[in-house]
Amino acid sequence: MDISGAGALVTGAASGIGAAVARRLAAEGAHVVVADMQEEKGRELAAEIGGVFVRVDVTETDQIGEAVAEATRTAPLRAVVNSAGIGGAQRTIGRDGTLGSAHDLAAFSRIIAINLIGTFDVVRQAATAMSTNEPDANGQRGAIVNMASVAAFDGQIGQAAYSASKGGVVGMTLPVARDLSASGIRLNTVAPGLIDTPIYGEGREAEEFKAQLGSHVLFPKRLGLPEELASVVLEFLRNDYLNAETVRVDGGIRMPPR
Template sequence: MDISHSRSVVTGGASGLGLAVVERLVAAGGQVAIFDLPSSAGAEVVDRLGDSAVFVPVDVSDTEGVAEAVAHVAEAFGGIDVNVNCAGIAPAARMLGRDGEPFSLDLFTAVLTVNLVGTFDVMRRCAAIMADNEPGPDGERGAIVNVASVAAFEGQVGQAAYSASKGGIVGMTLPIARDLASRGIRVNTVAPGIMETPLLAGAPDELKESLAAVSVFPKRLGLPDEFAALVLHVVGNMFINGETIRLDAGGRLPPH
């Protein structure tokens, strides 16, 4: 995939890991559509990055909105080559609360709807556009990178819904890569560990140090740009397909 001429859709692209991917893609010369909530900083990001980026307000849990957003980008860009799915939510809740009440089924469903179903919905819409691209080297027509989490493998207390949603992303990576192989579309997943995102920006140093202690080496939190660099490598390396790659400094999450 020639990133310098790519046309990309990045969900959750207005902040955190998604924003880092958007910045890297634009710096490489690509066109990027930022899919994020209307309340996000998407408009401000586009003002800063210039004409190579556009903001498309959309909630990935709204399937009609997703269909309209993808169709809009395909028409504006003349096609879609890359799709990176970073949008997600991570509310914590235990199976039984302090009062003995069971985990809210509405909350569980909401997490899966955004993280898993939303990712799948954007993927399927983008794949349909990619399939019409003129094939490049080796017949490649597109590349999709989804974002899971190390919680897909060792979820902590309170992460039942989040881990299930991210585990679903990991589980569908290989079968979808196989499904889309005949169309020349690759599908991969990155499972980041604990990253230095805006969510942790205002956290006490003691908390950051305890989180960084999970890493084997280096003993720090991951950087969004390190995540973005891996995503762009996966997009550009045609022999990476059907894989889930951990980005976690060798760390493994403890139960708590």
């Protein structure tokens, strides 16, 4: 699929993987909507790449709709990347045998709401807009890439909520791709491993921590780069024969229990 001149929507685009994806899409000639809750960073990135910033909380359906509408304003929306998400770690039960120390149910629900339900809401709204596009020579109207995590497969201690949310993203890849196929829309999922993003902080201690994490990667023994994820996302969007797949981009790591 040719994304040059097409409309593109990237959620969670103000930093990390999302920002790398937005830059790559803009470099390929797409008109990118930078959707994020971080207004300052989002506006800066949009100005840098010649895109448009829209403040989006993916748990707010109306805000997603506004972003989709903006992404269709300049050109047909043909590329969507769901990179918005949060983490969090709590053990299922505490050490004192009381329910008060068990996993907070509201925290579990929030992670599911953002990472899984928010992703699906973006997909259903964006794909609805895509379905009205004129098909290209191959009958294609658009492509969507969702962001999961290796935690969907190798969830660590305390990652019940996060792993459930990302496992849900993986689990809906095939059925949603089947749903969208009748409209000429492809959907795939990327499952990143340990990626060097701002969540690890800055400074010497952060660098030492990242080096320690990277030592567990099979090869190369380092954290992945956001640009390496963006490269895979771009291939998913451009390659017409990639559909209904989940691909780990993780240097071969298999996460230990802790």
